[in-house]
Amino acid sequence: MLSCKELSVDVGPNGPRILDRATAQFKGGALNAVIGPSGCGKTTLVKAMLGILPSEGEVSYAGERIYKSSDLQGMLSFAPQFSIAHERLTVNEALQYALDLCVRDGVVKAKRIEEILKRIGLDEHRTKKVGDLSGGQLRRLGLGLELVGDPQCMVCDEVTSGLDPKSEDQILEVLQRLRDEQEKTFICIIHNLAKLEEFDWITVVYEGVVIFQGELEALNRYFDIPDALHLYDKLNEHDIEYWRERWKGSDTDVAVHSEIAAVKAPPPPGPIAQTWTLLLRRALLFKRDRGYWLLTLGITIGFPLLVTIFAWDGIPQLRGLSMDSSAGFMERASEDLRYRIDAMEMASLVTGLILFQVILLTLMGSNNGAREIAGERQLYEKERFAGLSAGAYASSKLIFASSVAILQGLWMMLFVRYICEFPGVASLQAGVLVLCCVSMTAICLGFSAIFDSADKASLLSVYLVGFQLPLSGIVLALPEALVWVCRPFINAYWGWGGYFSSMLETRLYDAYRLESSEWIPSAGLSLAVLGLHFVLGAVMVFWGCQQKRWN
Numbered sequence: 001m002l003s004c005k006e007l008s009v010d011v012g013p014n015g016p017r018i019l020d021r022a023t024a025q026f027k028g029g030a031l032n033a034v035i036g037p038s039g040c041g042k043t044t045l046v047k048a049m050l051g052i053l054p055s056e057g058e059v060s061y062a063g064e065r066i067y068k069s070s071d072l073q074g075m076l077s078f079a080p081q082f083s084i085a086h087e088r089l090t091v092n093e094a095l096q097y098a099l100d101l102c103v104r105d106g107v108v109k110a111k112r113i114e115e116i117l118k119r120i121g122l123d124e125h126r127t128k129k130v131g132d133l134s135g136g137q138l139r140r141l142g143l144g145l146e147l148v149g150d151p152q153c154m155v156c157d158e159v160t161s162g163l164d165p166k167s168e169d170q171i172l173e174v175l176q177r178l179r180d181e182q183e184k185t186f187i188c189i190i191h192n193l194a195k196l197e198e199f200d201w202i203t204v205v206y207e208g209v210v211i212f213q214g215e216l217e218a219l220n221r222y223f224d225i226p227d228a229l230h231l232y233d234k235l236n237e238h239d240i241e242y243w244r245e246r247w248k249g250s251d252t253d254v255a256v257h258s259e260i261a262a263v264k265a266p267p268p269p270g271p272i273a274q275t276w277t278l279l280l281r282r283a284l285l286f287k288r289d290r291g292y293w294l295l296t297l298g299i300t301i302g303f304p305l306l307v308t309i310f311a312w313d314g315i316p317q318l319r320g321l322s323m324d325s326s327a328g329f330m331e332r333a334s335e336d337l338r339y340r341i342d343a344m345e346m347a348s349l350v351t352g353l354i355l356f357q358v359i360l361l362t363l364m365g366s367n368n369g370a371r372e373i374a375g376e377r378q379l380y381e382k383e384r385f386a387g388l389s390a391g392a393y394a395s396s397k398l399i400f401a402s403s404v405a406i407l408q409g410l411w412m413m414l415f416v417r418y419i420c421e422f423p424g425v426a427s428l429q430a431g432v433l434v435l436c437c438v439s440m441t442a443i444c445l446g447f448s449a450i451f452d453s454a455d456k457a458s459l460l461s462v463y464l465v466g467f468q469l470p471l472s473g474i475v476l477a478l479p480e481a482l483v484w485v486c487r488p489f490i491n492a493y494w495g496w497g498g499y500f501s502s503m504l505e506t507r508l509y510d511a512y513r514l515e516s517s518e519w520i521p522s523a524g525l526s527l528a529v530l531g532l533h534f535v536l537g538a539v540m541v542f543w544g545c546q547q548k549r550w551n
């Protein structure tokens, strides 16, 4: 079934070799165990075979060479060390969404979900939230999630580790029944050597090298031990070179299994159907995550309120200045010193208020995007391995986060404009504020797709927001040489400029011009630059989602 030849994994170009010329063959329609002391390279071996880790050497499945993970799609599934599913979904929902991402045919899906629930013994727990399951139930759900695509072969990393004996037996029973009734192949990394008699074929890995393959009896004979529990003591008696050479020179024939033909499941649904499924699941998870939606709602409503609080004292004068530009205004301003000072103060208040709106929108953008992908990266990697398209995933994240950002930008514009009676072209202001929030959301989503840790992505997003004010050069003067190095990348500058330009035909704009003659970008240019920021963010999201980020 699955086999590898001279497979090696190095950590980085000059790093240590953590898998060294491993050669192994796993048995089809059987329970295969992979054992070895902790840290010996079991996970590395299976991940290298599945194309999850870059490696040198050959991998084959049913006699066909495998070059990348996607070559195994529809034939093999992988259950990583820690079962992963969204904690806020019920067992039924987790399985249903996994099926929707993996299987096209509605009748097959309805039948399969019932079969899986019964097989993994979670039928009566189908309405329980994943987060409320016990360790054993969680592992069984993990298995159920691997079964949705009906793969011929399943690789399970420590599917029984850390479980009580009863739960361990339950899981092994599920695997054995699947082997006997459906000829499924399992390759399981296990730690409990007392359970080896339940397995048909055993692979021993030691210090990154495969040093034995065979049945339990042959293992006991080969290592000259009374039972498998003595294996690790025996391994310690010699160094790795001894064991490597002994296995190389041994006449044990591992090519004993007749090759089973590959069976490939039908292709998964197309990217549009997968995007739709992911959007539905994201909306449900958003609704269930009370803390997150309360925070999002809180900042969406609270931030515009904050802006108007800061505007409060100046609102009466603001209203006086906000009418359309009328003839004689400039003349009057230049004659009347008092009026001129008032106008300049108003212009500086408005500058601050616009900047404040824009900065708060970038903060909302960082909240929308920074944790979105990195926070569920392992789940995504697992679903991608099972057939989820990276493009569908990236699109669903962009659509969902941008929808939230559009609402936030619109609400900020409407609320502040109404309370402060800001003049200017409403559609331009809405466009600029919405795009400010959406583009920052996309950039932070990009960080979330590029970095493997949600904390790193959040930290970078917070720094980016923190630098908006000083690097925009609006309130604090930037050194001349830096102005046009920084500004093209500073969301807040274009948000501010675009908004200010929407007031071109008003007294406020003229009042600002009394104080400053600096160039202000037009609303059109600002919208174009913010649009480019969004495109950059979207490219980062698509590129980041294409990369492999397994733990």
Ligand SMILES: Nc1ncnc2c1ncn2[C@@H]1O[C@H](COP(=O)(O)OP(=O)(O)OP(=O)(O)O)[C@@H](O)[C@H]1O
Binding pocket: 011, 018, 036, 037, 038, 039, 040, 041, 042, 043, 044, 045
């Ligand atoms: N990215 C990495 N960088 C450096 N060392 C690594 C990396 N990944 C794994 N290793 C090292 O390679 C060795 C094999 O790791 P692996 O996870 O394959 O072991 P394992 O046998 O599955 O361990 P366990 O049974 O404890 O899960 C370990 O010493 C581990 O520290």
